Each structure stands twice: as structure tokens, then as C-alpha cells.
Amino acid sequence: MIDSSAKAAAPKVVLITGASSGIGEATARRLAAAGHHVVLGARRADRLHALAKEIETRAGDAFALDLDVTDPGSVRSFVAAAHERYGRVDVLVNNAGVMPLSRLDALRVDEWDRMIDVNLRGVLHGIAAVLPIMGAQREGHIVNISSVSGLRVDPTAAVYSATKYAVRALSEGLRQESRDLRVTVISPGLTRSELTESIGDRGVKGAVEGQMGIAIPATAIGDAILYAISQPAEVDVNELVVRPTAQG
Structure with missing residues (x-):
């Protein structure tokens, strides 16, 4: 069990x-x-x-910036501002994602496009923005959030699964292309979050929400990420699957 009171030996x-x-x-x-400097990006500026x-009232260090991962320019600005403030970028957590599940024959094409734009292109935009900096540093760590839906395909999740399989493939390719960069894929199972709010099909949304009684807290994924980035530089934790014990 990770000690939540422990401070990072080398803040990143x-x-x-x-x-x-x-x-x-x-x-x-x-x-x-844990003592790390966190740079926060999202579209909902007020919450961010x-x-x-x-975080700052609790003696942490946080820097918030508006971010739209579907816009390459927005992502570049986000990374550049962090780099200018701290002089380096150690870790990128590509977490932004949407999950508007539906059957393919429902033909919710706009939702398919949105998943591709956020879940896949958003990850690519993040990678493209940090690679030059991490390359110059000769070190860095990219953490990509996939899903157990990137390991299996269920009805209504075909497009969502396709984007998450793609994130895993992309991560493995990136890992093999570098000997300085660490790459980690985190694949959460049912986790308490707002992802279900993006489901426009009411029948599907109700079915998914009915399964959320076994969902694990989002803090479990935060702990997994902390574990991965806390390893020595020569240790690359490539993939972690974190799901409820009761999930089939």
C-alpha cells in the first residue's frame, strides 16, 4: 500500500x-x-x-491552464507554458477522454468522431507536444490512460474500444522507438467518474450506471500512476490494469 503521506524523493x-x-x-x-508539481489542463476552467x-491551500504546487486536447495548438501552448514555468517536463498523463457508448446501428457518427478526436488524436497531440522537450532532456515519462475496453470488446463499446486499443498500440510503438523515454499504459476498469455523462443513448446509459455499484474510486488510478512514475529511471512499468475485484 502506498503511504499517502510520503513526499516524493525527487519532485517531478x-x-x-x-x-x-x-x-x-x-x-x-x-x-x-506526494510532492510533485502538477500542471492541470481541461476545458472546464472554473473547476480546474x-x-x-x-491543492495550493494544502501546501501543494499546482498550475492550471485551459486546454482542449482536440486542438494541437492548445496542447502545444499548454506544454510550452509548463516548460516555461518549470524549465522541464518530466511526465505527461494523457487522461482526457469521452465514452458515449452506443450500438453501431444507432449510427451516432458525431459521437464516433468525438471519441476519435479526444481519445486518440488528443493522445497524439500530447505526445507530439512533449517529445521534443523530453528528447532534449534525454528523459521523460508518458502515461496514457486506456481502459479494460482496450483489452476486450463489448456490445455498444465498439468505437470506444477501438480508440483504447489504438492507445495501447500507440504506446507500445512509442516505447519501442525510445531508449530514454518511459511509457506506461493504465487500463482502468469500472471507475467512479463523469464518463457516463457523455453517453447520449439513454438505454445504454442506464445499463452502464446500473453496473457502477462495484466501481472503484478514481483515487485507485491515481495511486497506480504514482507507483509507475515513482520507479527508478531504469525501470519502465509498461502496463497496469486496475479494476474492481467484482468486475467480470
Whole structure:
């Protein structure tokens, strides 16, 4: 069990996308409590800045910036501002994601496009923005949030699973291309977050919400991320699957 009171031996500059709620929010609190400098990005600026203020009142260090991961320019600005403030970028947590599940024959094409834009292109935009900095540093760590839906496909999750399988494939390719960069994929199972709010199909939404009684807290994923980034530089934790014991 990780001691939540322990401070980081070597504080890192950690950029977190989708940090205004759910896994991103929990991760920001967890890493700040461990002594890391957290740079928070999301579209919901009011919640984001409130979180940064809360972290700072607890003696943590947080820097909040508006961010739209579907916009490459927004992502570049986010990373550049963090780099300018701290002089380095140690970790990027590509967490932003949406999950509007539906059957394919429902033809909710706009939702398919949104998942591809946020869940896949958003990850690519983050990687593209930090690679030059991490390359110059000759070190860095990219943590990509996938899902157990990137390990199996269920009805209504075909497109969502496709994006999460792609994140895992992309991460493995990135890992193999570098000997300085560490790459970690975190695949959460049912986790308490706001992801279900993006489901527009009411029948599917009700079915998913009916399973959430066994969901684990988002802090469990924050703990997994802290574990991965806390390993010695020569240790690369490539993949962690974290799900409820009761999940099939």
C-alpha cells in the first residue's frame, strides 16, 4: 500500500490532461500530495482553477491552464507554458477522454468522431507536444490512460474500444522507438467518474450506471500512476490494469 503521506524523493513536473474531474482530478491531488508539481489542463476552467487553488491551500504546487486536447495548438501552448514555468517536463498523463457508448446501428457518427478526436488524436497531440522537450532532456515519462475496453470488446463499446486499443498500440510503438523515454499504459476498469455523462443513448446509459455499484474510486488510478512514475529511471512499468475485484 502506498503511504499517502510520503513526499516524493525527487519532485517531478507532471502535466495532466482532463484534470477537472474523475481520474485526472484524483491524480492531481494524489501527485501533489506526494510532492510533485502538477500542471492541470481541461476545458472546464472554473473547476480546474478551483482544484489548483485547493491543492495550493494544502501546501501543494499546482498550475492550471485551459486546454482542449482536440486542438494541437492548445496542447502545444499548454506544454510550452509548463516548460516555461518549470524549465522541464518530466511526465505527461494523457487522461482526457469521452465514452458515449452506443450500438453501431444507432449510427451516432458525431459521437464516433468525438471519441476519435479526444481519445486518440488528443493522445497524439500530447505526445507530439512533449517529445521534443523530453528528447532534449534525454528523459521523460508518458502515461496514457486506456481502459479494460482496450483489452476486450463489448456490445455498444465498439468505437470506444477501438480508440483504447489504438492507445495501447500507440504506446507500445512509442516505447519501442525510445531508449530514454518511459511509457506506461493504465487500463482502468469500472471507475467512479463523469464518463457516463457523455453517453447520449439513454438505454445504454442506464445499463452502464446500473453496473457502477462495484466501481472503484478514481483515487485507485491515481495511486497506480504514482507507483509507475515513482520507479527508478531504469525501470519502465509498461502496463497496469486496475479494476474492481467484482468486475467480470
